[in-house]
Amino acid sequence: MPIIQTPGTEEVHPDILLVNRARQGDVQAFEQLVKQYDRQVFRIAQHITQNREDAEDVVQDAFLKAYEKLEQFQGNSKFYTWLVRIAVNESLMRLRKRRTGRMVSIDEDVETEEGSMPRDLAEWRPDPEAQYGQSELAEILRKTIQGLPPGFRVVFVLRDVEGLSTEETAETLGLSVPAVKSRLLRARLQLRERLSRYFRKKDEDGVK
Amino acid sequence: MTCTEFLAELGEFLDANVSVGLRADLEEHLERCEHCVITLRTTRKTIEIYRNHEIYELPVSIRERLQAAILAKCKKGC
Numbered sequence: 001m002p003i004i005q006t007p008g009t010e011e012v013h014p015d016i017l018l019v020n021r022a023r024q025g026d027v028q029a030f031e032q033l034v035k036q037y038d039r040q041v042f043r044i045a046q047h048i049t050q051n052r053e054d055a056e057d058v059v060q061d062a063f064l065k066a067y068e069k070l071e072q073f074q075g076n077s078k079f080y081t082w083l084v085r086i087a088v089n090e091s092l093m094r095l096r097k098r099r100t101g102r103m104v105s106i107d108e109d110v111e112t113e114e115g116s117m118p119r120d121l122a123e124w125r126p127d128p129e130a131q132y133g134q135s136e137l138a139e140i141l142r143k144t145i146q147g148l149p150p151g152f153r154v155v156f157v158l159r160d161v162e163g164l165s166t167e168e169t170a171e172t173l174g175l176s177v178p179a180v181k182s183r184l185l186r187a188r189l190q191l192r193e194r195l196s197r198y199f200r201k202k203d204e205d206g207v208k
Numbered sequence: 209m210t211c212t213e214f215l216a217e218l219g220e221f222l223d224a225n226v227s228v229g230l231r232a233d234l235e236e237h238l239e240r241c242e243h244c245v246i247t248l249r250t251t252r253k254t255i256e257i258y259r260n261h262e263i264y265e266l267p268v269s270i271r272e273r274l275q276a277a278i279l280a281k282c283k284k285g286c
Contacts (some may be wrong), residue, residue: 027282032273039266046264055264056274063278115213118247129257141263143233160255166223185219191252192247 015079023070030070034063036078040162041087047157048091050146051098062087077171081164087174088154109163118128119194128199144194148187155180156187214244220284222252 015036020031038059045058047111065086066073073082145153156170159180170180214237220226222236238245266274 025277030282031275033278034278038274042266043262043264056270059266059274060278064281067278067282117212118243121243121246122251123246124250128253129261137261138263141258141261145258145263156258160257181219188219188222188254189247190253191216191253191258192251195254195257196250199253 003105004015013078015066017102019070019073019075019079022067029069029088033079033083034161038063040080041083044084044154044157044162047093047145048088048150048154049094051094053132053193054091054094054098056085058090059106062090065090069142070074079121081168084158084164088158088172088177111197116189118189120193120200122200124196124199125201133197138199144191145192152183152190155183156191159184174195211237211241211244214241215247216239218251221248222268251273258268 018029018033022033041062042055042059045055045062046052049055049058051134051152061085066083069086073079124130126143145156148156155169155171155175158172159165159166164172166177166180169184170177173180175183175192214234217226217230217234221231226234238248
């Protein structure tokens with residue numbers, strides 16, 4: 001995203017300009033922010049809630065909450081990171097509503113050793129996705145990531161899919177930086193292990 | 209360097225977040241360990257695949273409905 005440089009002043013992220021206009025009652029400026037980030041918010045919510053209807057509700061609730069709280073946005077973090085934090089909290093709330101009586105936390109099920117040591121050491125095909133159709137591949141990727149413990153999944157999604165930095169991911173989830181790094185590596189290795197089943201070279205590929 | 213030590217640094221190596229000295233040690237390990245080469249390559253590919261493929265798409269019609277609902281409420285002052 002381009003950074004606007006005003007001579008003699010600090011760099012201002014374009015989102016901040018939109019936030020400032022929205023604060024002054026310019027709904028169209030906020031509309032731009034919605035259009036820019038609604039898909040990301042939806043993806044994050046879907047990864048956490050695992051439910052399409054909930055994820056759609058989270059998109060609405062997260063943006064409305066952000067609009068209500070625009071005055072509280074300090075501008076010392078990115079608007080996107082601030083919005084993601086709201087979306088993660090809204091998603092966890094939705095999850096709690098669905099699973100009443102059961103504690104829902106992104107700290108669940110992290111005490112697993114699975115995937116910490118690679119077992120499947122087969123080489124993958126050169127272009128492993130190419131052997132599957134678009135919808136089949138999406139199904140494989142969904143099924144695979146859904147199998148991760150929630151606390152690993154959300155770290156992987158924020159850090160590797162949505163592009164937050166390690167520090168931003170830690171701040172968003174209320175985790176320490178070492179905890180994010182550790183979960184991220186475990187998530188990556190577990191996904192790798194599970195995807196290997198679909199992407200590994202087969203004998204007919206010429207592997208002796 | 210052992211494979212376990214290599215794996216402990218794999219995340220930082222993938223994110224290009226290692227010192228020059230450590231990077232040299234990791235690369236030296238890769239030169240003689242095919243298993244770690246495969247682990248590195250396939251983990252990198254795993255990240256790339258998830259980054260490049262949208263697995264939860266928001267259809268245009270639903271997107272427009274959500275945007276309209278959000279903005280209508282914002283205009284009313286939420």
